[in-house]
Amino acid sequence: MSIHIEAEKGEIAETVLLPGDPLRAKWIADHFLENPKQYNNIRGMLGFTGTYNGKKVSVQGTGMGIPSTLIYCHELINEYGVKNLIRVGSAGSYMKKVKINDIVVAMAASSTSGINAARFPGANFAPTANFQLFTKAVNFAAREKINIHAGNILTSDAFYEDDAEDYKKWAKFGILCVEMETAGLYTVAAQYGVSALSLLTVSDSMVTGESLSSEEREKAFSEMIKIALNIL
Ligand SMILES: O=P(O)(O)O[C@H]1O[C@H](CO)[C@@H](O)[C@H]1O
Numbered sequence: 328m329s330i331h332i333e334a335e336k337g338e339i340a341e342t343v344l345l346p347g348d349p350l351r352a353k354w355i356a357d358h359f360l361e362n363p364k365q366y367n368n369i370r371g372m373l374g375f376t377g378t379y380n381g382k383k384v385s386v387q388g389t390g391m392g393i394p395s396t397l398i399y400c401h402e403l404i405n406e407y408g409v410k411n412l413i414r415v416g417s418a419g420s421y422m423k424k425v426k427i428n429d430i431v432v433a434m435a436a437s438s439t440s441g442i443n444a445a446r447f448p449g450a451n452f453a454p455t456a457n458f459q460l461f462t463k464a465v466n467f468a469a470r471e472k473i474n475i476h477a478g479n480i481l482t483s484d485a486f487y488e489d490d491a492e493d494y495k496k497w498a499k500f501g502i503l504c505v506e507m508e509t510a511g512l513y514t515v516a517a518q519y520g521v522s523a524l525s526l527l528t529v530s531d532s533m534v535t536g537e538s539l540s541s542e543e544r545e546k547a548f549s550e551m552i553k554i555a556l557n558i559l
């Protein structure tokens with residue numbers, strides 16, 4: 328048991344899917360895992376372990392933003408020996424070609440977070456995806472004819488930006504979409520020598536103003552989950 332996770336040692340798999348929303352963790356466990364067993368309810372941040380095609384896999388909610396996500400990743404890696412961390416999140420599109428329900432595989436994550444600026448004063452750390460997981464995801468999507476975008480994304484500390492036009496500056500530099508965790512995830516994975524990948528489904532568009540409802544957001548992510556579970 329760690330401070331925020333009440334699982335016994337051995338109850339969590341080496342590969343963990345990480346949605347921000349704990350109810351999405353339950354939905355994934357209920358719909359995709361064989362024999363799912365809940366191992367965490369501290370703070371309602373649900374975690375489950377089951378199998379997928381016979382392979383042990385866990386799914387753990389992280390909450391929203393880098394600080395919350397780092398708590399769960401730190402404990403999963405250091406207290407439970409987790410080796411592969413795969414975020415399955417939602418994101419807001421910054422480009423016209425990145426449409427609602429499209430999947431983005433994050434090669435790298437730019438960020439407005441101060442976490443690495445404080446760690447590496449006067450320098451920039453580049454949080455990047457694990458190459459093997461990234462390649463497997465891209466190849467699986469190609470085989471299954473699932474359309475994906477791959478590239479740089481933005482991990483923001485703010486969901487509600489002051490300036491609704493700010494996204495245009497990031498889009499000019501190739502940023503596909505915005506979310507709130509990946510730069511933290513890629514950094515903590517690098518810090519402890521484990522593998523991480525972020526898969527994102529577009530739930531909102533800054534370009535068109537479209538948006539999925541919270542119910543659709545919770546459940547509309549089947550193709551992304553399929554990719555995550557098939558790169559184990
Ligand atoms: O859907 P999740 O995984 O929570 O991800 C996105 O949704 C939340 C904001 O609504 C932030 O956590 C953002 O990164």
Ligand SMILES: O=c1cc[nH]c(=O)[nH]1
Nearest residue numbers: 417418419506507531
């Ligand atoms: O617009 C969005 C959608 C999901 N997540 C974000 O951080 N922003």
